[in-house]
Amino acid sequence: MLFSYIAIFALGSAGLINGAVLASDPVSGRAQKSRFRGVQSRQNKEKPNQTCLAANALQTASEKTGQEAGTDGIKAGQAPSATDNANFINFCSGQTITNGQQLTAGSCNGIPMGKIPASKNMITAMITNPQIGDKVPADTTFNISVQTQHLNAGFFVNPTTNYYTAPQDLDKNGDIIGHCHVTVQDIGALKSTTPPDPTTFAFFKGIDDAGNGKGLLQATVTDGLPAGVYRVCTMIAARNHQPVNMPVAQRGAQDDCTKFEVVAAQGGNGGAGAGAGAGSAGKGSKNAGNANTGKMATGKVDGKAQDQ
Numbered sequence: 512m513l514f515s516y517i518a519i520f521a522l523g524s525a526g527l528i529n530g531a532v533l534a535s536d537p538v539s540g541r542a543q544k545s546r547f548r549g550v551q552s553r554q555n556k557e558k559p560n561q562t563c564l565a566a567n568a569l570q571t572a573s574e575k576t577g578q579e580a581g582t583d584g585i586k587a588g589q590a591p592s593a594t595d596n597a598n599f600i601n602f603c604s605g606q607t608i609t610n611g612q613q614l615t616a617g618s619c620n621g622i623p624m625g626k627i628p629a630s631k632n633m634i635t636a637m638i639t640n641p642q643i644g645d646k647v648p649a650d651t652t653f654n655i656s657v658q659t660q661h662l663n664a665g666f667f668v669n670p671t672t673n674y675y676t677a678p679q680d681l682d683k684n685g686d687i688i689g690h691c692h693v694t695v696q697d698i699g700a701l702k703s704t705t706p707p708d709p710t711t712f713a714f715f716k717g718i719d720d721a722g723n724g725k726g727l728l729q730a731t732v733t734d735g736l737p738a739g740v741y742r743v744c745t746m747i748a749a750r751n752h753q754p755v756n757m758p759v760a761q762r763g764a765q766d767d768c769t770k771f772e773v774v775a776a777q778g779g780n781g782g783a784g785a786g787a788g789a790g791s792a793g794k795g796s797k798n799a800g801n802a803n804t805g806k807m808a809t810g811k812v813d814g815k816a817q818d819q
Contacts, residue, residue, distance in 0.1 A: 564600050573598050611676045625678025625749070627758050632661045632685040634755055634765040636745050639727075641771040644701070649775045651735040655693045655716075657728045657745050657767070661686045664728060665721030666750040679749040679756055687755050692717045692746040693730050697739045701770050712800050713741060717752075738775040744768040 575582070576591035595602070603619035612618075628634075640656040647653050663682045667690045680688050695714040696707040714732055722728040745766045747755050755765055 564597060568598075570598055609675050611672045611674050613670065613674050620675045622675055622751075623678045624756050626681045627679070627756050628661070628681055628685055628687055630758055630762075632681075632687075633757050633759075633762060634662050634687060634747055635660050635763060636662075636691070636747060636765060636767045638743060638745065638767045638769045641743065641769065643769045643771065645771040647735065647771060647773045649735060649738045649773050652731065652733050653735060655695075655730045655732060655743055657691055657693065657718075659691060659726040659728060659747070662691065662726065662747060663688045664690055664726070665719065666690055667717060667719035668751050670717070670752055673751055675751055675753050677751045679751075679753065687749055689747065689749040689755060690718055691728050692748060693743060694746060695732070695736070695741050695743045698742045698770065700740055701772070703740070707742065710801055713739075715800055736773045738773050740770065740772050742768055742770050 574594055574596050576594055578585060578589065578591045593599075600621070603621040606619040607614065607617070609618040609620035609622075636657055636659045638655070639658050640654060641647055663684075663686045666688045668677075682688050693714075693716050694712050696712050698707050699705070713736055716730040718728045718730050720728075745768075747765050749755055757765065
């Protein structure tokens with residue numbers, strides 16, 4: 512009986528030490544990690560400790576700033592990277608954690624980025640409707656269409672409880688599993704140079720289906736928009752709504768934007784025109800939303816689920 516207690520204590524202590532190793536200094540940490548590698552391997556096979564960073568998941572690049580003498584790729588003006596010998600597994604300790612929610616005051620999310628596709632599987636997209644400079648009738652239902660490649664679309668988790676709660680993942684073909692959002696903002700003029708306020712939008716939709724199965728996705732703007740000049744953009748995301756991560760920095764963008772106009776019907780006189788404009792504003796308000804509420808829902812969102 513005494514031997515059993517000693518054996519259990521020894522295994523438990525080894526697990527605790529191994530967990531502590533990853534938070535220690537680089538020299539002693541590496542030495543202890545090597546010393547207990549065999550113990551950890553045996554423990555992982557018998558009963559993995561899921562709250563510790565596995566040795567085969569440790570990325571040693573996180574121990575360096577990237578500015579050490581002789582490091583490949585150094586250029587003038589680069590910023591040093593933050594470092595952590597344990598891959599920042601406790602980076603969010605003591606902070607407000609995201610924990611599946613859309614917290615408008617900000618939060619810290621410790622979930623890993625996940626699987627990153629090969630260069631040949633990088634996502635690309637093009638908005639096919641509306642086209643740049645199109646004039647869409649006010650208060651009239653129209654579709655926003657997006658042609659994508661290498662997005663396994665139609666995977667859309669509960670945005671109220673599982674926002675950013677799991678890593679990006681790939682399907683059997685190496686494509687990112689996720690979905691596409693479209694967002695429309697009033698920009699005032701086609702040649703506007705003022706960035707729009709990201710907390711306000713005229714229309715927002717998380718497209719939660721697979722489209723035509725060939726990458727073509729669509730969102731319906733029921734009853735249209737009031738007269739104005741708009742920018743429509745895609746925001747392609749992994750399954751848990753996080754922006755998609757790509758394998759290389761130098762590449763084409765995975766998202767697309769275009770600008771278009773919404774024009775009011777011509778009234779018989781000034782009074783009629785003003786009335787039409789007022790009616791347009793009333794209908795358009797059903798599409799409008801504000802991200803500061805933490806509920807990115809609009810009255811015009813169609814489909815089985817929506818980003819909230």
